[in-house]
Amino acid sequence: MEANLSGFNIDAPRWDQCTFLGRVKHFFNITDPRTVFVSEQELDLAKVLVEKSRMGVVPPGTQLEQLLYAKKLYDSAFHPDTGEKMNVIGRMSFQVPGGMIITGFMLQFYRTMPAVIFWQWVNQSFNALVNYTNRNAAFPTSLRQMALSYFTATTTAVATAVGMNMWTKKAPPLVGRWVPFAAVAAANCVNIPMMRQQELIQGICVKDRNQNELGRSQRAAAVGITQVVISRITMAAPGMILLPVIMERLEKLHLMKKVKMLHAPLQVLLSGCFLLFMVPVACGLFPQECELPVSYLEPELQDTIKAKYGEHVPYVYFNKGL
Template sequence: MATKSVDLLKVNIDTPRWDQTTFVGRLKHFFNITDPRTVVVSEEELDRAKIVVESCRAGTVPPGTSLEQLYYAKKLYDSAFHPDTGDKMNLIGRMSFQVPGGMAITGCMLQFYRTIPAVVFWQWVNQSFNALVNYTNRNAASPITVTQIGVAYLTATSTALATAVGLNLYTKRAPPLIARWVPFAAVAAANCVNIPMMRQQEILNGIAVTDENDNRLGYSRKAAVKGIAQVVISRIAMAAPGMILLPILMEKLEKFPFMKRIQFLHAPLQVMLAGGFLLFMVPVACALFPQQCSIAVVNLEPELRDSIVAKYGDKVPYVYFNKGL
């Protein structure tokens, strides 16, 4: 037991288990922390996992803890606690809830796309869900006011509704498959608005950047723009395969006689299929870019760049920051 304790104390609990400089390493990491099974873990077990992680950071390990138990505690911690604040995130906003929450909303958006009231309702539900996810996974070092949250929510919801309703009316005479793709267009357009608006403080005031040893060097607006742009791309990529390929699949399936007899099962079927896509696309999309993003010092704002160069010379070629999810 003593040998195990010594070995565990050598584990850097804040370093991901897999190499984050490679896509495969990031994919394994995000498959781990976006595991939807962690959603049903009890609050008590999550709190115990936090105690284990914080104990390890402090240089102690609870007696009897194995290496796998330590990694499992870190998995639960990463899935439920914010990386910046250490506070427990609300359940619906966690990335591990993207599969159960996203599959229900995506499936219904793809199924109920024919009437304007249905389009309005499901786009509103989706943007409400997205707003909560974006707020929960923001970079917490840049606070946002209730007013700014409200403006971001209303702007994104209005963009989604305008896109969805406008395209819905425009595609009335288009082939049925084109109309089925309207929800994805609305989701993509809204993501381009929702995420930057929800994280506007980072764009206005900059995001905290550090050197490779985690020493804070200042705040950068350019770093914020880069990080938020990557999050927007990831979110659109997360939705794209399911919302583009699933309509094609349903278009083919609905031509079969047996599918015409079970129309009441079309919505549950789309929900399940959407879940299948999201189960893989949530970690894939999160893994597209490193969580700890970097930007070259030469590409920073002149005042910040000059400050870093004056203090460190050429010893700090890159700065690092948490881009959020």
């Protein structure tokens, strides 16, 4: 077993990343919320084991299951570019416990203006930390950029929520319950591009199939960021669209009318159920390693690639981020 493990490629995906199901399985593994509760010491030991495996030095007695679990912990807690341990709240594995609390309370307390403003602010603060934690390390984000992104996204979310709340006052109650989702979707369209604006300005590194760098492309950056925005909105959509319908019906039941204090905890719990499945599904919508035809890139970059490789490089590849 040890001889076999010494040549084991720990960075090779366990599931086919060219298929949607394979990507979902991959993200189910690394966004597992249980990894949030793993001790710092165990995470550090997992990192050591992963790094040793990469060097081809597997400790005697190590089993395949131990290596796979160590890689799961490593992927969930350490930044893929820098190898640094990420803060707990910003990890994708914290999306379920963190997101369920915020989403549940946003959906519960949507009637009063102070509550709307407070919970939209909390949600955007959470999103800003997640975006910063999972940022592309090749593009350092300045404090000014982070502050501007945070302020713009929060203002957009609050303005959307407040404006739609006023607009839907005479609408059916269910319509008012959908206001938080509209605010979240609008804020995502602002927050993510703002936080990753350097990629749009400078372009993102594109490579050939053999990982040879070919140049930087702003068009590729725009594609990657658009996919991330779609994924984040999809992540929130089922819970924030279907849960209000469910709660609208449940609150008409005699038991629910008697125990109103249980409404908020129930929404939090149901939000968690939605997110448990939607986080990996949304992350798996698009391949992590994007593929673009050379013909889609900027004309000058196309010319550079064709001058060097001719027609032998029909596609370029890049990491879209999360």
